[in-house]
Amino acid sequence: MAKKRYAVCGVSGRALGMFISSILKDFKDVSEVVGLLDIDTLRFEYAKERFPELKDVPCYLPQDFDKMLNETKPDALLVVCKDCNHVDYLLKGLENDLDVICEKPLCTNTEDVVKVIQAEKKSKGRVIATFNYRYAPIHRKLREMLIEKKVGRITHVDLNWYIDIRHGASYFNRWNRMRENSGSLSIHKASHHFDLVNWWIDGTPETVHAFGALNHYGPDAVFNPSKKDGRRCLICKEKANCPYVNRWVSRTNQQAAATETHMSELLGVERKYSHDLYVPDRCIFDSEINIHDTLIANVRYTNGVLLNYSANFSTPWEGYRLAINGTHGRIECEEWGGVGHESFPMPGTGKRSLDYYPIFGSKETHWVQDGVGGHGGGDSVIKEDIFLGVDPARKYKILADSHDALRSIAIGDAVWNSIKGEKIIDLRKEIPEDIFGEIKADFE
Numbered sequence: 001m002a003k004k005r006y007a008v009c010g011v012s013g014r015a016l017g018m019f020i021s022s023i024l025k026d027f028k029d030v031s032e033v034v035g036l037l038d039i040d041t042l043r044f045e046y047a048k049e050r051f052p053e054l055k056d057v058p059c060y061l062p063q064d065f066d067k068m069l070n071e072t073k074p075d076a077l078l079v080v081c082k083d084c085n086h087v088d089y090l091l092k093g094l095e096n097d098l099d100v101i102c103e104k105p106l107c108t109n110t111e112d113v114v115k116v117i118q119a120e121k122k123s124k125g126r127v128i129a130t131f132n133y134r135y136a137p138i139h140r141k142l143r144e145m146l147i148e149k150k151v152g153r154i155t156h157v158d159l160n161w162y163i164d165i166r167h168g169a170s171y172f173n174r175w176n177r178m179r180e181n182s183g184s185l186s187i188h189k190a191s192h193h194f195d196l197v198n199w200w201i202d203g204t205p206e207t208v209h210a211f212g213a214l215n216h217y218g219p220d221a222v223f224n225p226s227k228k229d230g231r232r233c234l235i236c237k238e239k240a241n242c243p244y245v246n247r248w249v250s251r252t253n254q255q256a257a258a259t260e261t262h263m264s265e266l267l268g269v270e271r272k273y274s275h276d277l278y279v280p281d282r283c284i285f286d287s288e289i290n291i292h293d294t295l296i297a298n299v300r301y302t303n304g305v306l307l308n309y310s311a312n313f314s315t316p317w318e319g320y321r322l323a324i325n326g327t328h329g330r331i332e333c334e335e336w337g338g339v340g341h342e343s344f345p346m347p348g349t350g351k352r353s354l355d356y357y358p359i360f361g362s363k364e365t366h367w368v369q370d371g372v373g374g375h376g377g378g379d380s381v382i383k384e385d386i387f388l389g390v391d392p393a394r395k396y397k398i399l400a401d402s403h404d405a406l407r408s409i410a411i412g413d414a415v416w417n418s419i420k421g422e423k424i425i426d427l428r429k430e431i432p433e434d435i436f437g438e439i440k441a442d443f444e
């Protein structure tokens with residue numbers, strides 16, 4: 001069988017660690033990387049240094065996209081660059097009848113996802129949105145319990161997500177901190193969370209209301225050593241007074257400590273970028289930051305479910321608290337420790353259990369083993385579905401598509417617009433009627 005040919009748009013940390021490494025190893029019999037595209041030529045050097053197998057793979061700048069297609073003849077694009085650029089590659093890929101596998105968030109606003117859905121209708125290519133959190137074993141188990149109607153008809157969801165000082169701060173060091181790049185954290189990060197809820201409850205969101213604030217980052221933050229723009233963590237003279245940096249490095253051992261922690265990424269020690277194009281260690285207290293670090297949102301779905309959501313990006317530990325209530329019971333889930341690191345020195349990280357409380361009866365606890373790999377084991381399973389085809393043994397839909405992307409991004413964008421406009425957002429007015437009808441019909 002011919003190998004599927006992938007061109008990678010954005011030689012990002014995620015592209016290398018999640019996709020390219022796997023194509024070269026686990027899926028090398030069925031797939032190959034035929035082209036690399038980025039704005040930064042240093043990323044090509046770094047990729048080839050890290051993966052010598054890429055030695056002969058041709059590299060292109062964005063303006064040479066068409067040349068890349070002509071010369072490398074890919075079957076699919078892997079879109080793994082900065083969020084705001086996803087839409088360009090999605091549209092060009094679909095125009096050329098290519099499949100497009102795109103990292104979350106598919107786009108940075110509702111309007112662009114609608115354009116992608118319209119383009120997909122005219123194309124032979126299909127869009128996959130890589131919502132890997134769905135694949136974590138505990139999230140799949142929860143989906144299965146809800147399909148079994150353990151809670152009856154779902155009525156109400158509480159979800160509070162906590163992103164710790166290490167992971168949270170990383171968004172404020174980099175491009176993610178600007179709405180124009182990432183859509184804001186209500187899209188860049190929370191679209192993951194909204195997608196999980198939408199998937200668990202078969203929900204199409206209808207109305208959204210939110211509040212947001214910037215409390216922990218930006219110039220007015222309480223731990224800002226001084227109000228000054230343009231500092232960089234690696235060379236900052238005020239580092240000694242910055243608790244966010246000092247949590248991870250010591251005075252005499254910055255580089256060594258950095259290689260042990262996320263500071264390796266933060267300080268650009270491991271990740272290599274041309275710093276005239278990309279600075280990965282901008283100060284988290286800069287005044288240009290224009291997104292929120294504290295969010296609360298309410299969502300009403302067309303199926304009547306009500307969601308109560310919050311996210312905080314500067315907490316001592318990482319994880320979430322979730323409760324799904326229904327006419328016949330309630331399921332609770334708590335996760336500590338989160339995404340591959342322990343943020344706070346406390347026991348109990350990595351707890352994975354679902355507590356089921358029938359309205360009348362006795363509690364049941366289901367313990368679920370994490371899988372191997374990132375995001376609780378979700379990353380390795382989604383890659384199998386992407387590169388080998390969807391597992392035919394699974395009885396429910398899990399690999400996300402452009403409709404799923406729209407449902408989640410429409411909430412995240414409405415959160416932003418609700419905060420800015422201090423109003424309730426009606427998604428039936430934000431999404432064209434025919435497309436709203438189609439995403440609603442997915443669950444009817």
Ligand SMILES: NC(=O)c1ccc[n+]([C@@H]2O[C@H](COP(=O)([O-])OP(=O)(O)OC[C@H]3O[C@@H](n4cnc5c(N)ncnc54)[C@H](O)[C@@H]3O)[C@@H](O)[C@H]2O)c1
Pocket residue numbers: 009010011012013014015037038039040043062080081082083085103104105130131132174188278375
């Ligand atoms: N699903 C997940 O769990 C998960 C985890 C991490 C990142 N992501 C997503 O993966 C993507 C990459 O994130 P990252 O943190 O690894 O990125 P990164 O910061 O490591 O790299 C971004 C890359 O995009 C390149 N780039 C910038 N503009 C470009 C353009 N116009 N065309 C092509 N390339 C361009 C940069 O040069 C850089 O190489 C993002 O969309 C992010 O949201 C998803």
